[in-house]
Amino acid sequence: MTVKQAVLDREFTVKGSAKELLTFSGGAVFLALMSRITISLPFTPVPLTMQTFGVLALAAFLGRKSFYSAALFITGGSLGLPLFSGGAAAAGLFGPTGGYLLAFPLAAFLTGYISEAKWKNDFVKYSAAMLAGELAIYSCGLAWLGLFTGYGAVLKLGLYPFIAGDVFKLLLAASAVSGLNKYRD
Numbered sequence: 001m002t003v004k005q006a007v008l009d010r011e012f013t014v015k016g017s018a019k020e021l022l023t024f025s026g027g028a029v030f031l032a033l034m035s036r037i038t039i040s041l042p043f044t045p046v047p048l049t050m051q052t053f054g055v056l057a058l059a060a061f062l063g064r065k066s067f068y069s070a071a072l073f074i075t076g077g078s079l080g081l082p083l084f085s086g087g088a089a090a091a092g093l094f095g096p097t098g099g100y101l102l103a104f105p106l107a108a109f110l111t112g113y114i115s116e117a118k119w120k121n122d123f124v125k126y127s128a129a130m131l132a133g134e135l136a137i138y139s140c141g142l143a144w145l146g147l148f149t150g151y152g153a154v155l156k157l158g159l160y161p162f163i164a165g166d167v168f169k170l171l172l173a174a175s176a177v178s179g180l181n182k183y184r185d
Contacts, residue, residue, distance in 0.1 A: 020065070027058050027069025028076060031104070032083040040086075044157040045096040046145065048165055049085045052137060055104045056130040057173035059111035061180065070108040074101060099144020100137055107133035115177075122181055126174040134166060 034054030040047045059066040077083040077092060084092035084101060093101055111133030119125035138159060146154040 020068075023062065024065070024068040024072055027062060027066060028072040028083075030054055030058060031069065031073040032076075032081075035083060035085050036087075038085045041161060044161060045148065046100070046141075046158050046162070047085050047097075048162065050169070051085065051100075051104070052134065052166060053169040053173050055108055055137070056111055056133050056170060057177055059108040059133060060115040060126045060129055060173065060177040062112060063116045064109055064112040066112045067105050067109040070105040074104060077101070096145050096148040097141070100141030102144070103137045103140035106140070107136040110136050122178040123174050126177050127170065130170045130174055134170060 031051065031054045034050040037050040038047045039049075055066075055070060058069055062069065073083060074093070077088075078090050080089045082089050085097065088095070092098065111129045114129035114132055115126060117125060117129075142154050142158050145158040149157050
């Protein structure tokens with residue numbers, strides 16, 4: 001390998017890293033924007049948000065690397081940036097919705113991993129991938145929520161009121177990513 005090749009390869013790697021950092025940061029900003037779309041429900045400590053839409057759509061679009069956007073989002077909130085639902089910061093991780101938030105990187109990786117499969121029907125592939133991610137979010141979120149509400153009430157407060165909306169968001173995200181995929185390079 002010549003010096004010129006080594007320098008050019010290094011330059012390419014630096015440019016690639018900068019592009020990835022920008023992509024991951026943009027993904028974290030997208031998640032923060034989705035967290036601003038919130039509806040508080042009087043009967044549960046868990047609000048309706050577009051955060052899950054954001055995590056699942058981002059993961060289907062970016063693949064496994066969306067994990068870094070979700071992790072950056074969580075890290076920013078844990079450092080005090082008002083990124084979570086309702087402008088909450090680190091306290092949001094320790095409250096009733098902390099399990100849902102902490103599941104975002106796992107859901108992003110899982111959804112992204114499945115989304116990278118070479119299936120022919122993108123909508124079905126993305127829907128299945130997003131369902132897996134949604135199940136990861138619910139599993140962690142409900143387990144954590146039960147510490148605050150008691151496990152007898154956890155399904156009533158953290159699952160049942162959200163199923164219809166989450167199915168709608170999942171189908172919307174799968175449609176959006178399928179449509180956007182046509183314009184990808």
